[in-house]
Amino acid sequence: MQENIILAGVGGQGILSIAYVVDNAALDAGLQFKQAEVHGMSQRGGAVQSHLRYSDQPIHSDLIPLGRADMVLSVEPLEVLRYWHYLAPDGWVVTSVTPYVNIPDYPPIDDLLEELATFANLVLVDAGQVARAAGNMRAQNMVVLGAASNQIELTEDQLLKHVETLFLRKGEKVVEVNRRAFSFGRAVGGFYRGLNDRGVGPLEALALCRRLDPASIDPVHAEAWASFAAAEPNKLREILAGDGAIACDQVTALA
Amino acid sequence: MQRQLLLGDEAVGLGAVHAGLSGVYGYPGTPSTEIFEFVERYAKKVGNIHAFWSTNEKVAYEEALGMSWAGKRALVCMKHVGLNVAADAFMNSAITGTNGGLVVAVADDPGMHSSQNEQDSRYYAQFALIPCLEPHDQQECYDMMFDAFELSEALSTPVMIRLVTRIAHSRSAVVTVPEPRAQNDLEPNRDIKKWTLLPSNARVQYQHLTEKQPELLRQAEESRYNTLTLVGKKGVIVCGLAANYFYENVADDHDLSVLTLRHYPLPTAKIRTLVEHVDELLVLEDGYPLVESTIRGLFGLQNVTVKGRMTGELPRTGELNPDLVRSALGLAPLDTAREPQESIAGRPPSLCTGCPHTDTFKALNEALDTFDNPQVFSDIGCYTLAALPPLEAIHSCVAMGASIGMAAGAAHAGYSPAVAAIGDSTFSHGGITPLLSAVQQGVNLNVIVVDNSTVGMTGTQRSMSTGQTLDQIVLGTGIDPAHMRIIEPLPKNHDANVQVIREELSYQGPSVIIARRACLEAIKRHKVS
Numbered sequence: 001m002q003e004n005i006i007l008a009g010v011g012g013q014g015i016l017s018i019a020y021v022v023d024n025a026a027l028d029a030g031l032q033f034k035q036a037e038v039h040g041m042s043q044r045g046g047a048v049q050s051h052l053r054y055s056d057q058p059i060h061s062d063l064i065p066l067g068r069a070d071m072v073l074s075v076e077p078l079e080v081l082r083y084w085h086y087l088a089p090d091g092w093v094v095t096s097v098t099p100y101v102n103i104p105d106y107p108p109i110d111d112l113l114e115e116l117a118t119f120a121n122l123v124l125v126d127a128g129q130v131a132r133a134a135g136n137m138r139a140q141n142m143v144v145l146g147a148a149s150n151q152i153e154l155t156e157d158q159l160l161k162h163v164e165t166l167f168l169r170k171g172e173k174v175v176e177v178n179r180r181a182f183s184f185g186r187a188v189g190g191f192y193r194g195l196n197d198r199g200v201g202p203l204e205a206l207a208l209c210r211r212l213d214p215a216s217i218d219p220v221h222a223e224a225w226a227s228f229a230a231a232e233p234n235k236l237r238e239i240l241a242g243d244g245a246i247a248c249d250q251v252t253a254l255a
Numbered sequence: 256m257q258r259q260l261l262l263g264d265e266a267v268g269l270g271a272v273h274a275g276l277s278g279v280y281g282y283p284g285t286p287s288t289e290i291f292e293f294v295e296r297y298a299k300k301v302g303n304i305h306a307f308w309s310t311n312e313k314v315a316y317e318e319a320l321g322m323s324w325a326g327k328r329a330l331v332c333m334k335h336v337g338l339n340v341a342a343d344a345f346m347n348s349a350i351t352g353t354n355g356g357l358v359v360a361v362a363d364d365p366g367m368h369s370s371q372n373e374q375d376s377r378y379y380a381q382f383a384l385i386p387c388l389e390p391h392d393q394q395e396c397y398d399m400m401f402d403a404f405e406l407s408e409a410l411s412t413p414v415m416i417r418l419v420t421r422i423a424h425s426r427s428a429v430v431t432v433p434e435p436r437a438q439n440d441l442e443p444n445r446d447i448k449k450w451t452l453l454p455s456n457a458r459v460q461y462q463h464l465t466e467k468q469p470e471l472l473r474q475a476e477e478s479r480y481n482t483l484t485l486v487g488k489k490g491v492i493v494c495g496l497a498a499n500y501f502y503e504n505v506a507d508d509h510d511l512s513v514l515t516l517r518h519y520p521l522p523t524a525k526i527r528t529l530v531e532h533v534d535e536l537l538v539l540e541d542g543y544p545l546v547e548s549t550i551r552g553l554f555g556l557q558n559v560t561v562k563g564r565m566t567g568e569l570p571r572t573g574e575l576n577p578d579l580v581r582s583a584l585g586l587a588p589l590d591t592a593r594e595p596q597e598s599i600a601g602r603p604p605s606l607c608t609g610c611p612h613t614d615t616f617k618a619l620n621e622a623l624d625t626f627d628n629p630q631v632f633s634d635i636g637c638y639t640l641a642a643l644p645p646l647e648a649i650h651s652c653v654a655m656g657a658s659i660g661m662a663a664g665a666a667h668a669g670y671s672p673a674v675a676a677i678g679d680s681t682f683s684h685g686g687i688t689p690l691l692s693a694v695q696q697g698v699n700l701n702v703i704v705v706d707n708s709t710v711g712m713t714g715t716q717r718s719m720s721t722g723q724t725l726d727q728i729v730l731g732t733g734i735d736p737a738h739m740r741i742i743e744p745l746p747k748n749h750d751a752n753v754q755v756i757r758e759e760l761s762y763q764g765p766s767v768i769i770a771r772r773a774c775l776e777a778i779k780r781h782k783v784s
């Protein structure tokens with residue numbers, strides 16, 4: 001077993017916090033790991049990345065070779081493009097779609113999403129929206145980690161334990177917000193995949209996730225929503241165009 | 256067995272502590288900063304280790320040498336260009352030799368992630384005639400510290416640990432010893448001639464150093480870090496962490512003959528054995544082609560083709576990585592999900608929103624707008640980012656403190672206005688002496704010290720000359736107190752600040768403007784005001 005993940009984002013978005021959680025979970029699991037990170041100048045709002053590898057066998061390179069990444073896990077949609085050539089042909093993209101615009105030539109977000117939608121192994125999550133629902137916009141990193149956690153070979157408990165140790169010194173409230181961000185993210189990620197696996201297109205699945213109350217999202221409802229989307233495409237469009245958060249389990253009433 | 260999760264830098268720090276360290280010295284600089292910081296945190300918890308940032312690398316080195324003189328083990332850490340600053344003390348400490356173990360950990364930055372060059376510190380070790388150890392992973396960062404201190408005390412020379420960014424800032428699990436070694440006792444070395452490098456003594460000491468060289472060589476030949484495996488007619492020399500990129504790419508049953516090189520001076524006999532065995536030799540090293548050029552010599556080898564950075568198999572400049580090594584080994588690239596995205600909006604680093612430097616440089620830009628294409632000499636720190644759009648306010652960055660000296664030189668040549676912009680910590684590091692020089696010469700220049708109360712870029716370490724200390728130092732150069740002005744860079748003070756700068760620009764003589772407002776990161780982290 002070997003898992004190679006490129007963590008991507010913008011300096012200040014908490015890439016190293018994600019790395020901390022995964023590193024420690026891997027350490028607990030008795031695995032080997034290496035994780036190369038960026039310090040210094042780029043941390044000031046520049047593009048940052050971390051190469052994270054763990055395995056039950058010795059790992060040689062601190063950097064992931066081109067074509068050996070199993071996942072690009074990004075807290076920012078544009079940043080995926082910078083590293084997608086590291087991905088193995090069947091690699092995963094798990095990314096927030098909440099843009100971090102601190103440059104004048106940021107591309108139109110819709111074009112960006114369309115590019116991302118061309119990946120088959122994909123999870124798109126509106127980390128900004130989910131983090132807000134969890135109680136703090138700064139927790140977007142934990143949302144994305146949660147969303148990716150379904151795809152990586154460490155258990156929810158192993159990861160959550162270190163979400164706690166990471167934020168412990170900041171107090172119980174911060175721990176709670178980040179735990180919630182992780183759990184919401186995990187549910188949204190699972191739900192998104194549930195939709196996508198049952199034929200709901202990537203952007204439609206994202207739109208639906210955004211219409212639902214993040215706190216209510218549960219992957220068990222993915223099947224029902226997918227059938228609803230297939231059976232009632234017009235009704236779904238109406239729902240997507242409306243506003244006000246919908247509870248995920250309302251699908252039973254709709255169907 | 257305890258496994259700890261450590262950066263390469265941190266593993267160096269912990270290794271030093273467990274090897275009986277009594278003092279750590281340094282000046283912050285990416286990618287070396289975390290070595291010191293790790294020991295500093297440890298010292299805060301456990302005590303009994305001196306850990307206080309120095310004003311610059313030269314001072315740090317001399318303090319470490321003093322600790323060594325007293326018989327205790329000292330670690331001095333810096334980035335590669337920091338060793339240029341410390342070079343005087345460094346070179347001469349090889350001549351004096353040491354007493355307690357003295358290890359200099361230098362973190363090079365191939366690829367210049369956060370530096371103005373990618374110089375290779377192995378040349379410095381070679382130049383000073385001292386051993387150099389080059390760890391290839393985090394465990395070795397830890398383990399080698401024990402060896403380095405042992406070597407230093409056995410040979411009575413400083414020993415270099417050479418890191419590169421990719422190991423300094425990469426994390427892995429490290430197994431540590433159950434019982435740390437005790438610190439040395441206070442046992443000063445009173446061999447006065449050894450420490451007093453009058454020419455008559457220095458000649459003797461230098462002779463000693465050269466006489467130690469066969470022993471250094473023998474140790475490198477026998478070192479467990481330099482291993483030779485002879486198999487096929489193609490050979491590879493893998494230096495330091497290049498080994499990781501090599502083993503990442505080759506299959507377990509490869510038939511290449513391999514020499515791993517992590518303990519210098521170059522083990523000549525081992526290299527000769529390899530060279531005589533192969534017809535083709537690839538040299539993999541991160542940094543300059545030191546080993547490659549040495550092996551090739553001026554005229555090349557007769558029966559062996561040597562390949563590497565000098566022959567195009569690997570790029571001459573930049574950081575090594577597994578992909579470059581793969582291609583140098585002649586292996587086809589792996590399949591990837593996508594081709595690299597060609598045109599992607601860059602996201603360069605920038606000053607934090609609300610950073611005091613932004614207000615300072617906005618005011619400076621406006622004050623200078625009556626001049627045609629004015630030049631602002633500057634320095635190294637967060638404010639170097641003011642070179643980038645939208646501010647584009649500074650136009651040089653060369654070496655710590657160079658802004659003031661260069662502005663003075665430009666003024667000597669008749670250039671006006673000669674403006675230098677430098678941070679408070681950079682000022683204490685390398686700006687005081689050129690300012691003293693300029694003031695004493697009465698040079699017509701304007702120095703702006705952006706005093707944000709901290710070393711911002713490397714993570715808000717303590718600055719030595721901020722606030723009142725800074726004011727006193729500036730006044731102490733003999734400057735006319737009327738031309739030391741203090742402004743507070745805030746948007747609401749913009750017009751007033753522009754006015755102050757304009758007044759000083761029109762003054763014919765040395766002036767210093769201190770733009771004082773704390774770094775936002777420092778406020779967040781240390782609650783300073």
Ligand code: SF4
Nearest residue numbers: 607610637711774775
């Ligand atoms: S860290 Fe401090 S000095 Fe550096 S850009 Fe941010 S606010 Fe400015």
